[in-house]
Amino acid sequence: MIPPYLQPVGAGELELNPDSGLSALEGRGLLREPSRGQPALRIPISTAVSTAKKEDIKQSVRKLLNRHNIVFGDYTWTEFDEPFLTRNVHSVSIVDTELKVKDPQPIDLGACTIALHVFQLNEGGPSSETLEEETENITAASHWVLPAAEFHGLWDSLVYDVEVKSHLLDYVMTTLLFSDKNVDSNLIAWNRVVLLHGPPGTGKTSLCKALAQKLTIRLSCRYRYGQLIEINSHSLFSKWFSESGKLVTKMFQKIQDLIDDKDALVFVLIDEVESLTAARNACRAGTEPSDAIRVVNAILTQIDQIKRHCNVVILTTSNITERIDVAFVDRADIRQYIGPPSEAAIFKIYLSCLEELMKCQIIYPRQQLLTLRELEMIGFIENNVSKLSLLLSEISRKSEGLSGRVLRKLPFLAHALYIQAPTVTIEGFLQALSLAVDKQFEERKTLSSCI
Template structure:
């Protein structure tokens, strides 16, 4: 089976060249290369073609596997051209008896804010690929007009797991990624991030009405068939709280009214071919079973394994090298170290030190892991720049301190 090489081309904001001309120029350049680096942004200036240099901001190549590079020959090259939207998210408000409520943030995609986010999220093998396959299947079924009454698809994703594991970031990155990949179907994406806590008004009787009103606004967005609308409900248990538990509460009817309103609106949205519902939860046992049942894919996002931690730390080190805070050095991929049998040489010494730090860090959340390099520099280094071995020693101390604080 021929592998698909996905090539995402970020066109410069001031470029007026036709997308097809850019695709042709980039494809010609790629075919001149024996192999390409995967999942790493290549600047347009990296290439020799003048069209690419002038009109392309960056290029990202990827396969649906864990490879770090691949040969171009023998792959099926698929190209996607897009421009990044520079504007920040707009805050949507609604009026209730308590005044103006910030009920959602609306961001036009692909957004500069999320550029490169997908590539900098590391999970166990298959998590991101499964999510992309899910969305691709939705697109295929929509194109072929598959009857949703025959084959059930609610267009709902539920990511669940402990706090700090990157569930919300993954939802945003997925929305950005599919907007780029489905650029031939949609002119742009819209990420509507619902503020669950604002919707659950302190005037409980208004909450159900606010949910209905917000989803009415979302349906207006869906009237544009060229817009891909991704609705993000973070901490969905705030809105979809288990109705069985509500019966024992002091305001059961109002809590149940909110859940009923949400479920009704989700059932109505699934008839639109251009919508995707992305939800997260830290406590799945608190979610109403009827909502869980509507989720087409339920993906657990746990704490990173040592392999994922190694990728996180390696990406942090490379960023610090890029900015000149840490001296340039080579940090090898784990696959390369494995191929060498994890043999220590002058070339692999620092990478193996990073492996040990990764094993030491198991049990820490992704949010904490990305804070370790900052803490290492702030607490244990007193120079503006440093070497890799000194920085790794500082990271060791920062990890020990963080684990002591979290687990004692």
């Protein structure tokens, strides 16, 4: 429900109701002057291939923002009245408002410290980093130049209950601050290593990639581009690696070449890092050759060497928490558990899926759905406005236990299995989604009984 002192001016936007006056907002404490140290409202600006100067683009975007005093939550402009923006800009976004304000409330752009980040997506896709071993070339890593087109929107698609995303952003920003201020790392230790651990399918690897993309855009005034190197842990223990330790050193020498470019912010992603632990423990037990432990030691040594540089962040993931090597855990500044989504997170995931299908007119006609917060505000009372949202809440409740990876697939499966038509009403789609959830749990039960 929109408060009487605001009025809608477009999708997701509100402005002051002229009949109420500014004092109505001031009296409720919704509009405040930015306090000292207040985080900036960061606005990414995706540009086309253009010769326009960044400062000219920023100036035009400031004029756009000046015409929209009040916004309500995240919002993206993709169409513009000004020809200059139409020619040179793909989108202007207000993002991550939920990281700043827990309860939805109007945001006065005039009272915010605005930080504009102009960027252009790299369409090139990943390349492979290979290592030569006598007669074979081994693919040891994948390499992206950031910001990459394939990661665009990935950050927003990841939904977590706790403040995981904001904590990770704050960690890297603090790392850079301490480096800038020449804080003695012998007195205050930080290693530039992040460890995300938890069950499969919870989005750990995606979060690492999205974080790298996000920080590249946020720090675009400082670094011209980002580099993301995803190391294939399993390939390090391939049968071809007769001299694994030397090959690991070669791989990190390539990474060092990237780090030496001070215009680049470099992210090293080691996925399923527990595979290193397995080899190390097996070697101690006598079931693996000593070459395996040389690989592990080589990697740990290389991590210790590259972490000295201020433009590198090491991101790691693990599916099996208890198998992570203590030597590696000790190197991680942040050890963040990423678990299955809760009912509230599932509701947000489903809601974003439904919005996308309505935008693409697969679900038609479009209908307004309430957020979980709005349902709470009306006490979950069923009426014509809340009926569909309450049904979605019920489906979310029975979806608990499914991973984020599965939840993102369910709308597709619901359509493929139970609809098979170009368009469907939202009522019909929710019914199909409920059936798809039931089928997912039935399949799990069948698989469990076969094991």
